Amino acid sequence: MSECKNNDFPIEWLRHTSPYINTHRGSTFVVWVSGTHVDQPAFANLVHDLTLLCHLGVRLVLVHGMRPQIDAELRARGLEPQFGNPLPTNNSENEYRVRITDSQTMPAVQSALATLRSNIESVFSTGLPNTPMSGAQVTLCSGNFVMAKPFGVRDGIDYCHTGEIRRIRNRQIKHILDKDMVVLLSPVGYSPTGEQFNLHSEDVATRAAIDLQADKLIFLHDEALEAGVGPESRHENTNLREISATDHNAGRALPTAMEPLQGVIDNSIFACRNGVQRCHIVSTGDGALLKELFTRDGSGLLIDSGSYDTIRQASTRDVSGIMALVKPLIDENILIHRSEQELERHINDFYVAERDGSVIACASLTIYAKQAELGCLAVNPDFRASGKAGEIVQHLALIAQEKQCQSLFALTTRSGDWFREQGFEPDTLDNLPTARQQRHDATARGSKMFTRKLD
Numbered sequence: 001m002s003e004c005k006n007n008d009f010p011i012e013w014l015r016h017t018s019p020y021i022n023t024h025r026g027s028t029f030v031v032w033v034s035g036t037h038v039d040q041p042a043f044a045n046l047v048h049d050l051t052l053l054c055h056l057g058v059r060l061v062l063v064h065g066m067r068p069q070i071d072a073e074l075r076a077r078g079l080e081p082q083f084g085n086p087l088p089t090n091n092s093e094n095e096y097r098v099r100i101t102d103s104q105t106m107p108a109v110q111s112a113l114a115t116l117r118s119n120i121e122s123v124f125s126t127g128l129p130n131t132p133m134s135g136a137q138v139t140l141c142s143g144n145f146v147m148a149k150p151f152g153v154r155d156g157i158d159y160c161h162t163g164e165i166r167r168i169r170n171r172q173i174k175h176i177l178d179k180d181m182v183v184l185l186s187p188v189g190y191s192p193t194g195e196q197f198n199l200h201s202e203d204v205a206t207r208a209a210i211d212l213q214a215d216k217l218i219f220l221h222d223e224a225l226e227a228g229v230g231p232e233s234r235h236e237n238t239n240l241r242e243i244s245a246t247d248h249n250a251g252r253a254l255p256t257a258m259e260p261l262q263g264v265i266d267n268s269i270f271a272c273r274n275g276v277q278r279c280h281i282v283s284t285g286d287g288a289l290l291k292e293l294f295t296r297d298g299s300g301l302l303i304d305s306g307s308y309d310t311i312r313q314a315s316t317r318d319v320s321g322i323m324a325l326v327k328p329l330i331d332e333n334i335l336i337h338r339s340e341q342e343l344e345r346h347i348n349d350f351y352v353a354e355r356d357g358s359v360i361a362c363a364s365l366t367i368y369a370k371q372a373e374l375g376c377l378a379v380n381p382d383f384r385a386s387g388k389a390g391e392i393v394q395h396l397a398l399i400a401q402e403k404q405c406q407s408l409f410a411l412t413t414r415s416g417d418w419f420r421e422q423g424f425e426p427d428t429l430d431n432l433p434t435a436r437q438q439r440h441d442a443t444a445r446g447s448k449m450f451t452r453k454l455d
């Protein structure tokens, strides 16, 4: 038995690591790894580290790419890979090309998938001899967890068996994670009619992270070091260590060296804007993943969802921001007309949510004795469907309650259903406060009233 001398034992390191161990226990991480990396000997080191994470209580979903394997299978069949026209990504003005999976390509995809899955299973099954994780094993579970639909015909190009993700079967995945197994997701999805589709593996990872409400989405990128990510980078370091997804321009105008990472940065920003707390882009270097997860400085590029900032009372310096937000909605007759001067006069009634200096949502609160009116609710289209408006309603309901109001009402022409989902009930205009009735021209807009009781 080897002896551990006291001064060899990294006491400080262990102490500094323990808060991270605590935080990560019970968290769900979706980790993406490229097809290139899976085929390299260094993949075994990554599997040791993933095994360690599992033993520390992390719920792990591993997503693999397989582009080089498909290309190799195609070439073995005397075929050349085919790609469609460039298409815009979901964040920046950048473009990406999608593989065309015709009927000759699909067998190559199936063959690559079968080989790759069994190779991955094999690495996870080795007993990790002569490593600190000797004897430790985890069970991998793969299956029909990704439902897909055809990518279709775009710009006249038929993408045939290339697909888009329809949904991730997250209930089944969670069930497996509950059993301490690692879920392996491949870039192939299935349709209810029995068709198979070739998918973009980064999209599978992103969608899985969103649908599973993962704590982290981690891209282990072959080109991260070259792109200047991490202190070990051979490239002149770009100094870009963190991107806030709340910034409107997040992911745009990246340093040139980082362009190879554009796709995963865009996916990460999208994930953060859709509920994933943090995304990391880490190199495939030995131990880079553990360093990113267990040290303060990390080793990768962090994309942060930012804290969904505080909602605050507006001041006159917010007038132009509010106006920019509501003007298009006024023009569409969704919100009632108000001039900049009127807005300025009533600015104390307004509340805003601000991100990086820009107003991204607003609403007004007007008190009429026991009733309060919520008006002019608007969320910047880039930040919709993330619960922002619900947070504002909740915030204003609390303020109204503090002001002894018994109910909160809103007048709307198009968002009645949305208010009902927020606990409002349809009401009749007769119940408008008298002072408000005098101002209300019901015939002009045909607005409907919705009221929420405040307890």
Ligand SMILES: CC(C)(COP(=O)(O)OP(=O)(O)OC[C@H]1O[C@@H](n2cnc3c(N)ncnc32)[C@H](O)[C@@H]1OP(=O)(O)O)[C@@H](O)C(=O)NCCC(=O)NCCS
Binding pocket: 329, 334, 335, 374, 375, 376, 377, 378, 379, 380, 383, 384, 385, 386, 387, 388, 389, 390, 391, 410, 411, 412, 413, 414, 415, 416, 417, 418
């Ligand atoms: C209505 C509005 C404030 C909701 O903002 P939001 O931050 O996207 O709201 P949430 O994230 O809490 O809810 C989003 C959900 O509501 C749904 N929704 C949005 N507008 C809706 C409407 N008019 N009717 C019904 N549902 C609506 C979205 O589809 C989304 O549902 P999903 O998650 O199932 O896809 C926003 O769409 C907006 O600014 N609309 C224009 C202005 C307006 O109509 N204001 C209300 C009148 S005062």
